[in-house]
Amino acid sequence: MKGAALIDNLLNFIQRSPTPWHAVENACRLLTDAGFQPLRETDRWPAQACEAGFVTRDDGSLIAFRSGRRSLLDEGIRLAGTHTDSPCLRIRRQSTRQNQGYAQFNVETYGGVLLHPWYDRDLSIAGRVSGVDANGQLLSTLVDFRDPVAFIPSLAIHLDREANKGRNINPQTELSPVTLRLGEGESFDFERILLEQINAGEGGEGTPIARVLSWDLLLYDTQPPARVGLRGEFIASARLDNLLSTYVALRALISADGEHASMIVCNDHEEVGSVSASGARGTFLSSVLQRLIAQEDGGADAFPRMIQQSLMLSIDNSHGVHPNFADKHDREHRPLLNGGPVVKSNANQRYAGSSASVALFRSLCEQTGVPCQWFANRADLACGSTIGPLTAAELGIPVLDIGVAQFGMHSIRELAGSEDPAHLFTCVTGFFNRLV
Numbered sequence: 001m002k003g004a005a006l007i008d009n010l011l012n013f014i015q016r017s018p019t020p021w022h023a024v025e026n027a028c029r030l031l032t033d034a035g036f037q038p039l040r041e042t043d044r045w046p047a048q049a050c051e052a053g054f055v056t057r058d059d060g061s062l063i064a065f066r067s068g069r070r071s072l073l074d075e076g077i078r079l080a081g082t083h084t085d086s087p088c089l090r091i092r093r094q095s096t097r098q099n100q101g102y103a104q105f106n107v108e109t110y111g112g113v114l115l116h117p118w119y120d121r122d123l124s125i126a127g128r129v130s131g132v133d134a135n136g137q138l139l140s141t142l143v144d145f146r147d148p149v150a151f152i153p154s155l156a157i158h159l160d161r162e163a164n165k166g167r168n169i170n171p172q173t174e175l176s177p178v179t180l181r182l183g184e185g186e187s188f189d190f191e192r193i194l195l196e197q198i199n200a201g202e203g204g205e206g207t208p209i210a211r212v213l214s215w216d217l218l219l220y221d222t223q224p225p226a227r228v229g230l231r232g233e234f235i236a237s238a239r240l241d242n243l244l245s246t247y248v249a250l251r252a253l254i255s256a257d258g259e260h261a262s263m264i265v266c267n268d269h270e271e272v273g274s275v276s277a278s279g280a281r282g283t284f285l286s287s288v289l290q291r292l293i294a295q296e297d298g299g300a301d302a303f304p305r306m307i308q309q310s311l312m313l314s315i316d317n318s319h320g321v322h323p324n325f326a327d328k329h330d331r332e333h334r335p336l337l338n339g340g341p342v343v344k345s346n347a348n349q350r351y352a353g354s355s356a357s358v359a360l361f362r363s364l365c366e367q368t369g370v371p372c373q374w375f376a377n378r379a380d381l382a383c384g385s386t387i388g389p390l391t392a393a394e395l396g397i398p399v400l401d402i403g404v405a406q407f408g409m410h411s412i413r414e415l416a417g418s419e420d421p422a423h424l425f426t427c428v429t430g431f432f433n434r435l436v
Contacts, residue, residue, distance in 0.1 A: 009247075010421055011225035019220075020268045023246060037053040039054065059128060068258065068260045075261070076310035077310045081267070081312055081315065081388070081391060082267075083316065084243070088109075089218065093215075095217075102178050111271030123222065126218065129212055132211050150177035151179075194212055220238060232418060233418050235416050238414070245315040245317065255429050259433065318342040318375045320335050330377070330378050340365070341373070341402050341424050343361060343375070345375070346376060350389065352392045404417065
């Protein structure tokens, strides 16, 4: 896929994926259109369905694969791992509060949210709603209000003269979005509004619901993704961490030649530690790999034999050196936007990798003509982590952490280079095709 088309499609994918559940649904559509077979964990998988298939868990995690034309026991499988979730504000089950004549949403933070940028944004609501239909059957559907329906107003500087001196934000008392000016004696019934939104077809994306029972809903910025910069050399959007990696890995799998076994795993809940059934510490990946190796008559030790011939790229965005805060980086590890994929390293295994996996990826970049960069945190700053070390520990599979450089990680709007998705796509496609 050409660079310009890849960027356009990436930004469209992000725009249509305000939640992990929407991202997975949109990914499933792309896979189906490309001829991949939808599978369910509750079904028996026939061999022909395991040639190119995909399966989801809890709507927010996805695994898709090509089984290849060679034995998994002979050469293992190449994997690319990403995550579908992003830090945000989520609406609590007891969803609303009334204060000073206004209806407000009762929210909590999800993941390591950069809080200040959430102020003064046109916010909408999206997520997954569960309830019953007219016959009393339980069901779930996706919903996206699309229009701006909430706003977190800043406190005027006249009322807080210390606002520009690094004031802390209390997420319990200072982040409730305003959504409605209530009339005298008026109450706010959010479940009724949610039901109307779903059944009116405006943003409701499934079977009509007769009664709402529960939901997983979040707020998101309605400003669409965009190219920015005098030469359009940047892309600005919400959720670049990590839907950029998810979309590129998806496209690389679809574009791979299919000769060798290849797979993408897109986990939910990475931003909150991955401890869930659909997170990287869950059984999702190992379960699917076990089912694929079961298609071959390899004996009781087939799984560990396959794992030790496999390799995974954990793809998650990296910190580009910020021109206003260059001292936050180690002097020798300052990745640039549009400088190519970044190999991430940490002596304490916060990032996964070894000299062998780094050498393979560096060779891959050289063969494909893609520039390569390096990132390691300052020794006096705490280092983040990814699904890479978790997956390596759970499965025993060799993993290398990479990603493209970006600014503003965990902000409501992030910035990346417009050339880097194409660089990453070239590398991941070559990785699946075993150029090295």
